[in-house]
Amino acid sequence: MILVTNKKSKTIKFEKNREKMNSLMATLTFKCPSCREGSLYENPGLYTFEKMSVNKKTCSHCGADLQPEPGFYFGAAYVSWALTVATWVSVLVALKCFNAWGLMEFGFLTHPGTFLMSGIGTSLVLFPYMFRLSRSIWAHMFIPFNGDK
Ligand SMILES: [Zn+2]
Numbered sequence: 001m002i003l004v005t006n007k008k009s010k011t012i013k014f015e016k017n018r019e020k021m022n023s024l025m026a027t028l029t030f031k032c033p034s035c036r037e038g039s040l041y042e043n044p045g046l047y048t049f050e051k052m053s054v055n056k057k058t059c060s061h062c063g064a065d066l067q068p069e070p071g072f073y074f075g076a077a078y079v080s081w082a083l084t085v086a087t088w089v090s091v092l093v094a095l096k097c098f099n100a101w102g103l104m105e106f107g108f109l110t111h112p113g114t115f116l117m118s119g120i121g122t123s124l125v126l127f128p129y130m131f132r133l134s135r136s137i138w139a140h141m142f143i144p145f146n147g148d149k
Contacts, residue, residue, distance in 0.1 A: 021036050023036075023140060023145070026140065027133075027136050027137055027140045028133070028136075030044070030132055030133075030136045032059040032061060032062060032064060032066065033064075033139050033140045033143040033144070033145060034059060034062050034064035034143055034144070034145060034146045034147070035059060035061050035062035035064065035146065035147050036145070036147055037061045037062070037147075038056075038059040038060045038061030038062060038064075039056070039060070040055055040056060040066060040132075040135070040136055040139060041054065041055060041056065041132065042054040042055070042056055046128055046129060046132070047128055049128070052128060052131070052132070053131070055067060055073060055135065055139075062146070062147075064143065064146070065143075066139065066143070068142070068143065072138075072142075073135050073138060073139075075138055076134040076135040076137070076138035077134070079133075079134040079135075079137045079138050080130060080131065080134035083130045083133065083134055084123065084130070087119070087122055087123055087126060087130070088119050088123075090122075091115070091118050091119045091122050092108070092115065092119075094118075095114065095115060095118060
């Protein structure tokens, strides 16, 4: 809620807060980089595999061009690679912490299968989110925010 004061009539009104969501939340929730309200994807469901990789050509809310050039989202592979490396490093750190806390026995050289299975399992579970997140990060890097217009 925003408190609005009118100086002439001294009336106070409450209006619904219509502030734009910040860039990080818009990226994490796959919103249009231009207005941060429309969806980037045809099918907004996260674990529904139908049309999972289909980006909208234009935003349904503001009409922004979401595919500025052919093959625009090929560059998202670089972002996806970085997210995958971060996932595997996180799995390794988690396993090391579990070992340090005495919750499980893990050594990188003595139990490589534990690391591989944990990393592959985590990557498979997170794949739909990471796939869409990498495209969303790429779009937010190159499509400017025009929400104030
Ligand atoms: Zn938009």
